[in-house]
Amino acid sequence: xxxxxxxxxxxxxxxxxxxxxxxxxxxxxxxxxxxxxxxxxxxxxxxxxxxxxxxxxxxxxxxxxxxxxxxxxxxxxxxxxxxxxxxxxxxxxxxxxxxxxxxxxxxxxxxxxxxxxxxxxxxxxxxxxxxxxxxxxxxxxxxxxxxxxxxxxxxxxxxxxxxxxxxxxxxxxxxxxxxxxxxxxxxxxxxxxxxxxxxxxxxxxxxxxxxxxxxxxxxxxxxxxxxxxxxxxxxxxxxxxxxxxxxxxxxxxxxxxxxxxxxxxxxxxxxxxxxxxxxxxxxxxxxxxxxxxxxxxxxxxxxxxxxxxxxxxxxxxxxxxxxxxxxxxxxxxxxxxxxxxxxxxxxxxxxxxxxxxxxxxxxxxxxxxxxxxxxxxxxxxxxxxxxxxxxxxxxxxxxxxxxxxxxxxxxxxxxxxxxxxxxxxxxxxxxxxxxxxxxxxxxxxxxxxxxxxxxxxxxxxxxxxxxxxxxxxxxxxxxxxxxxxxxxxxxxxxxxxxxxxxxxxxxxxxxxxxxxxxxxxxxxxxxxxxxxxxxxxxxxxxxxxxxxxxxxxxxxxxxxxxxxxxxxxxxxxxxxxxxxxxxxxxxxxxxxxxxxxxxxxxxxxxxxxxxxxxxxxxxxxxxxxxxxxxxxxxxxxxxxxxxxxxxxxxxxxxxxxxxxxxxxxxxxxxxxxxxxxxxxxxxxxxxxxxxxxxxxxxxx
Ligand SMILES: [Zn+2]
Numbered sequence: 001x002x003x004x005x006x007x008x009x010x011x012x013x014x015x016x017x018x019x020x021x022x023x024x025x026x027x028x029x030x031x032x033x034x035x036x037x038x039x040x041x042x043x044x045x046x047x048x049x050x051x052x053x054x055x056x057x058x059x060x061x062x063x064x065x066x067x068x069x070x071x072x073x074x075x076x077x078x079x080x081x082x083x084x085x086x087x088x089x090x091x092x093x094x095x096x097x098x099x100x101x102x103x104x105x106x107x108x109x110x111x112x113x114x115x116x117x118x119x120x121x122x123x124x125x126x127x128x129x130x131x132x133x134x135x136x137x138x139x140x141x142x143x144x145x146x147x148x149x150x151x152x153x154x155x156x157x158x159x160x161x162x163x164x165x166x167x168x169x170x171x172x173x174x175x176x177x178x179x180x181x182x183x184x185x186x187x188x189x190x191x192x193x194x195x196x197x198x199x200x201x202x203x204x205x206x207x208x209x210x211x212x213x214x215x216x217x218x219x220x221x222x223x224x225x226x227x228x229x230x231x232x233x234x235x236x237x238x239x240x241x242x243x244x245x246x247x248x249x250x251x252x253x254x255x256x257x258x259x260x261x262x263x264x265x266x267x268x269x270x271x272x273x274x275x276x277x278x279x280x281x282x283x284x285x286x287x288x289x290x291x292x293x294x295x296x297x298x299x300x301x302x303x304x305x306x307x308x309x310x311x312x313x314x315x316x317x318x319x320x321x322x323x324x325x326x327x328x329x330x331x332x333x334x335x336x337x338x339x340x341x342x343x344x345x346x347x348x349x350x351x352x353x354x355x356x357x358x359x360x361x362x363x364x365x366x367x368x369x370x371x372x373x374x375x376x377x378x379x380x381x382x383x384x385x386x387x388x389x390x391x392x393x394x395x396x397x398x399x400x401x402x403x404x405x406x407x408x409x410x411x412x413x414x415x416x417x418x419x420x421x422x423x424x425x426x427x428x429x430x431x432x433x434x435x436x437x438x439x440x441x442x443x444x445x446x447x448x449x450x451x452x453x454x455x456x457x458x459x460x461x462x463x464x465x466x467x468x469x470x471x472x473x474x475x476x477x478x479x480x481x482x483x484x485x486x487x488x489x490x491x492x493x494x495x496x497x498x499x500x501x502x503x504x505x506x507x508x509x510x511x512x513x514x515x516x517x518x519x520x521x522x523x524x525x526x527x528x529x530x531x532x533x534x535x536x537x538x539x540x541x542x543x544x545x546x547x548x549x550x551x552x553x554x555x556x557x558x559x560x561x562x563x564x565x566x567x568x569x570x571x572x573x574x575x576x577x578x579x580x581x582x583x584x585x586x587x588x589x590x591x592x593x594x595x596x597x598x599x600x601x602x603x604x605x606x607x608x609x610x611x612x613x614x615x616x617x618x619x620x621x622x623x624x625x626x627x628x629x630x631x632x633x634x635x636x637x638x639x640x641x642x643x644x645x646x647x648x649x650x651x652x653x654x655x656x657x658x659x660x661x662x663x664x665x666x667x668x669x670x671x672x673x674x675x676x677x678x679x680x681x682x683x684x685x686x687x688x689x690x691x692x693x694x695x696x697x698x699x700x
Contacts (some may be wrong), residue, residue, distance in 0.1 A: 095509020224258035331568030430464030448497035453512030496525030504669030645690035
């Protein structure tokens with residue numbers, strides 16, 4: 001009897017375990033599941049409240065757990081395969097397992113934790129997890145064969161919805177792009193190439209990051225720069241001033257220094273970063289990527305690199321860019337004419353009337369100063385942080401029907417981090433963590449991170465966890481935190497990613513929120529930036545920190561005019577860089593990066609001198625990270641403007657169009673081809689008309 005009771009209770013426990021497993025869609029219950037923590041604020045705080053040694057200890061456990069699940073998927077007999085036990089199971093490991101969630105948490109902690117030990121442990125753990133995902137999932141041939149067996153077998157007879165079908169299609173393509181459909185011998189060569197390429201990309205990036213070349217100049221060579229800036233510069237023993245190639249120094253000097261030789265010297269230093277070290281590295285990367293692409297059945301690396309994107313083919317990207325450059329031609333001419341009508345003292349054109357490349361930014365800055373007399377610091381007085389953020393939330397509330405509620409929480413990595421509950425129609429969408437002020441050792445740019453994706457799990461909506469990080473000026477004893485126009489823009493941009501992450505709720509975690517195509521992911525944020533070029537919105541979000549007065553009309557007019565000041569040159573420059581990247585990765589292993597750059601420059605940028613000592617490509621970091629996809633910046637901007645224009649017709653604060661935007665576009669995350677999302681929303685194919693009009697590029 002005792003025995004029977006024992007067996008009976010074991011069965012009960014078994015059933016309970018099965019039901020828990022089923023509820024959470026998870027097999028083993030050895031480790032607590034992080035995804036189950038997101039229901040409460042404390043649970044979310046606890047996700048991040050990790051001492052360094054816990055991070056290291058747990059990572060191995062999480063990897064083991066994920067590996068077990070992958071092995072279980074592989075072990076299922078072909079006849080028993082279903083969407084749930086094969087495809088959904090894989091999606092859950094990749095998107096919702098402890099390994100997946102902790103990878104995002106560690107990414108956040110590495111960027112944000114004030115404790116060095118935590119940052120280091122998070123960094124190590126993240127690398128371990130990424131290696132695991134690449135080696136044991138993305139490159140797992142047995143897993144691919146199991147998945148393929150399902151796709152070509154039972155999936156054909158299972159009733160699946162479009163999102164599920166799209167997942168099968170996209171996952172198969174991913175496996176094939178990794179070469180898993182190749183015979184073992186060829187696959188081994190693909191893996192060898194990929195490994196070599198990873199190494200080369202690391203060296204390429206490191207050479208850029210570690211190039212700290214400087215120029216030294218006497219005080220008299222710094223005319224035009226502010227005293228504070230000059231005082232902050234280091235000096236040599238001989239008393240010469242040291243100018244580095246870091247971005248703030250470079251742009252400051254290029255825009256404001258009225259000594260031509262200083263600008264010229266720094267231009268040459270900046271455009272020779274990582275040269276000559278990266279010359280041969282880049283050639284090797286291009287050759288090996290070409291070889292890799294051909295192994296994988298593609299004509300070129302550009303084709304391989306764009307195959308998974310919204311643009312789909314290099315031909316389409318190229319055509320798109322070439323068209324924009326052609327349409328910017330007249331506007332560029334006007335701009336150059338205007339900027340060079342009266343030359344400032346230190347600027348001379350070449351004998352054949354070209355602008356020297358180190359003079360362009362200076363010309364533009366001087367023109368702005370003379371014609372617009374805009375002082376960005378004065379404008380910032382109209383954007384005190386509190387008012388601006390409140391108004392921004394009010395705009396999202398009205399347009400998208402989203403509610404924000406700040407809630408108290410303690411225990412996060414820094415006390416200044418704000419915790420905001422985000423909900424819609426009374427339902428919790430997720431938790432947003434705002435880390436907005438600088439502090440030592442914090443990531444120095446702005447970014448958004450999805451820590452937990454927005455998904456439906458067993459029909460239930462799971463709250464997402466999103467982090468927005470930025471470095472806005474802190475309040476002082478006499479002034480509140482005042483945002484520059486650039487800061488406000490950054491806030492709108494990163495907040496746009498957060499809303500995409502919170503509202504883009506899908507069945508599959510792999511498609512949640514910002515898990516979209518790379519040439520589409522910036523689009524929702526770029527679209528929201530456009531709000532800041534609308535007079536009524538500018539009035540609404542501004543309020544002088546002393547008087548509460550909104551931005552005066554006259555200032556707004558100036559700001560709006562500035563938008564088009566050099567819009568043609570901007571499009572041409574971005575187009576030039578896009579074509580450069582596309583050309584480097586066109587068919588063929590042997591490319592001369594310098595000659596290709598020179599040819600393209602000669603062909604497109606006829607009014608700016610080509611400086612033969614310019615080796616910019618050696619520090620063009622996007623060439624490794626983005627491959628041929630630099631075009632994505634203009635691509636998503638063009639379609640962002642198309643969407644914005646449509647929304648503006650209905651009113652920027654019109655909740656009906658906001659709702660349609662959620663339903664048709666951001667609410668879908670990556671679960672549908674973005675070309676289709678845009679077509680549905682616009683009721684037609686997207687085009688570049690609104691962009692051309694906005695940029696002043698439409699020929700009259
Ligand atoms: Zn972005």
